[in-house]
Structure formats: C-alpha cells, structure tokens
Amino acid sequence: MPDSPQQVTEPVTLFGHWICPYSVRVEFMLAHLDLRYETIEVPPTAARPKGFVVPVEFVANSPKGEIPMIRTDGRYLSDSLPILDFLNPLETPAARDAARWVDTTVFPPMIGVYYGTDATKIQRAADALNNALGELEIRLASADWLAGTEPTMAEAALVPLYVRLDGLRALGFNAVLPRRVHEHAARVLDLPAGRKVQWSAEQTEEFIWRLSTYRERSQRRTGID
Ligand SMILES: N[C@@H](CCC(=O)N[C@@H](CS)C(=O)NCC(=O)O)C(=O)O
Incomplete structure (x- = not known):
C-alpha cells in the first residue's frame, strides 16, 4: 500500500x-x-x-x-x-479480483493463440481461450458488467481481447462467443472509451500481418510446414 x-x-x-x-x-x-x-x-x-x-x-x-x-x-x-x-483508487475488491482473473485466465490463452507457432499449440490455446470465455459467460450471468453496476478496471483489463477478436479469428481462434460474452463485447466497445481504443480495419490487418509473418518465420526456422 x-x-x-x-x-x-x-x-x-x-x-x-x-x-x-x-x-x-x-x-x-x-x-x-x-x-x-x-x-x-x-x-x-x-x-x-x-x-x-x-x-x-x-x-x-x-x-x-x-x-x-x-x-x-x-x-x-x-x-x-x-x-x-x-x-482509479475507488475500484472495489470485486473489480480488482475480476481484473486479475482476466489477467491470469483469459490473457495467457489469448496470447497463446496469436503467438502459437504450430497447429497443435494454436488449437490448444484456442480451446483454453474458449474455456475461459465459458467461465466469463458464467461471470456475466446476472449482470451487464463484470463487477457491480458500472464498467470497472475489469472491463479495462478485458477490452484488448474484444478489440482483437477479428485478428484472433484470422489467426486460429475458431469458437463462437457465448451469447452474454458477445453482448458484453458490444457493450464495452460501444462505450466512449471502447470506441477510443477499438481497432480500425487497417490496425486489425497490421496485427494479422505481423503475427502471421512471425508464425511463418518460426515455422521455417523449426522446419514445420
Ligand atoms: N505485466 C505487464 C506486461 C507488459 C508487457 O508485456 N508489455 C510488452 C508489450 S505488449 C513489452 O513492453 N515488452 C517488451 C518489449 O517489447 O521490449 C503489464 O501488465 O503491463
């Protein structure tokens, strides 16, 4: 403290x-x-x-x-x-816990999908991300936001997933979003702050291009085709 x-x-x-x-x-x-x-x-x-x-x-x-x-x-x-x-020092313990949950449960498989270098690893990360989104669906069962009645640092922690969903799909994340998660994504991205950080089509393309180039290079290095 x-x-x-x-x-x-x-x-x-x-x-x-x-x-x-x-x-x-x-x-x-x-x-x-x-x-x-x-x-x-x-x-x-x-x-x-x-x-x-x-x-x-x-x-x-x-x-x-x-x-x-x-x-x-x-x-x-x-x-x-x-x-x-x-x-925001006024964040509640529930918001802090939810943000930490996002960091430890959603982020590693999300990053695993786009930094995955072979089909097995990518699929394993995509499955883990899908499981995490199943948990997220449960967390959103009775509320619009992850902690309390308004957006908190938990939404801030999660929004990077939402801005790169199209990119993740292009890079091997093949699951359909659970309904409440889908609605939560739309709600978060529709906030003024969500619109501020939302990627343009060009940014999504650059993300996909960078990560696929990285993937191809590491596959060439390890001889996987
Ligand atoms: N735990 C840190 C992680 C930050 C992080 O990994 N940042 C990356 C970029 S996304 C970075 O700066 N890596 C070092 C580098 O690119 O040289 C946080 O939550 O802010």
Missing part, C-alpha cells in the same frame, strides 16, 4: 502503443475516467520500425523496458494492473 494517498495529476502521459494489449487497458481507463492524457508512442520491440529511437525518458524510468508506463506529476508507474489501480 502507498504511504500517502496517490493523486492523478493531469495531463497523464502514456508511453504505449495500440498493438500492446496492456497499453490498451490503460488508454481505455484514461478515456473512461475522462482524464486528460497524451500518448508517447513506444512500440513493443517486435513492432518497432527500423531506426526507431526509444525515448530516453522511457528507458530511464521503465524498470523492465515494458509498455505501458505512465507519467503523472513527474512520477512514473509501469505494469497495467497497478496503473489501473492507481488511476
């Missing part, structure tokens, strides 16, 4: 990138809380254009060299869930 109450001073600076699911969480929450913010684009290493110069301020203040990182009032904070917590 912090020694003194933390305060968000606007504008917040986000070091991040649209393709990074963890950055998308933070941008969603900044927009949802209607905080003034600016973004300094720092693509993940794998998506950096040749010759991209990583801002010195990012290198100097990011403990692991990972996005997202925020600056507010001259202080720096990294790691998406602690950032979400910091941005």
Whole structure:
C-alpha cells in the first residue's frame, strides 16, 4: 500500500502503443475516467520500425523496458494492473479480483493463440481461450458488467481481447462467443472509451500481418510446414 494517498495529476502521459494489449487497458481507463492524457508512442520491440529511437525518458524510468508506463506529476508507474489501480483508487475488491482473473485466465490463452507457432499449440490455446470465455459467460450471468453496476478496471483489463477478436479469428481462434460474452463485447466497445481504443480495419490487418509473418518465420526456422 502507498504511504500517502496517490493523486492523478493531469495531463497523464502514456508511453504505449495500440498493438500492446496492456497499453490498451490503460488508454481505455484514461478515456473512461475522462482524464486528460497524451500518448508517447513506444512500440513493443517486435513492432518497432527500423531506426526507431526509444525515448530516453522511457528507458530511464521503465524498470523492465515494458509498455505501458505512465507519467503523472513527474512520477512514473509501469505494469497495467497497478496503473489501473492507481488511476482509479475507488475500484472495489470485486473489480480488482475480476481484473486479475482476466489477467491470469483469459490473457495467457489469448496470447497463446496469436503467438502459437504450430497447429497443435494454436488449437490448444484456442480451446483454453474458449474455456475461459465459458467461465466469463458464467461471470456475466446476472449482470451487464463484470463487477457491480458500472464498467470497472475489469472491463479495462478485458477490452484488448474484444478489440482483437477479428485478428484472433484470422489467426486460429475458431469458437463462437457465448451469447452474454458477445453482448458484453458490444457493450464495452460501444462505450466512449471502447470506441477510443477499438481497432480500425487497417490496425486489425497490421496485427494479422505481423503475427502471421512471425508464425511463418518460426515455422521455417523449426522446419514445420
Ligand atoms: N505485466 C505487464 C506486461 C507488459 C508487457 O508485456 N508489455 C510488452 C508489450 S505488449 C513489452 O513492453 N515488452 C517488451 C518489449 O517489447 O521490449 C503489464 O501488465 O503491463
């Protein structure tokens, strides 16, 4: 716990990138809380254009060299869930738990699908993601939102899945979304913050292109065809 109450001073600076699911969480929450913010684009290493110069301020203040990182009032904070917590200290324990559940149960198979390099691994990840969405369906059985009566950091934690669903489908996620999850996705993406982080068709295409190129390269390296 912090020694003194933390305060968000606007504008917040986000070091991040649209393709990074963890950055998308933070941008969603900044927009949802209607905080003034600016973004300094720092693509993940794998998506950096040749010759991209990583801002010195990012290198100097990011403990692991990972996005997202925020600056507010001259202080720096990294790691998406602690950032979400910091941005909205009023989140309930239920919202925190649901966000952590998303992080440990939904994210690993989601990432497994798009970083999967052979058909068996991709299918295994797709099955695990499908199971996680089955659990999500149960969590959404009697409410519109994951924790309480309004969107919370749990929706922020989950929204990267929703923005990349078309991309995931193109990369091997073949299941149909359970009905309530489908409706929840539409509800989240229809929020002003959801519209803010939703991908354009070009972004989805770039995502698919990057990940299929990665897949083809690793298959060539390991001799799988
Ligand atoms: N646990 C971190 C994970 C952040 C993370 O893995 N970020 C990736 C990009 S999506 C990153 O910066 N990787 C280092 C790199 O690309 O050099 C969080 O929740 O924010």
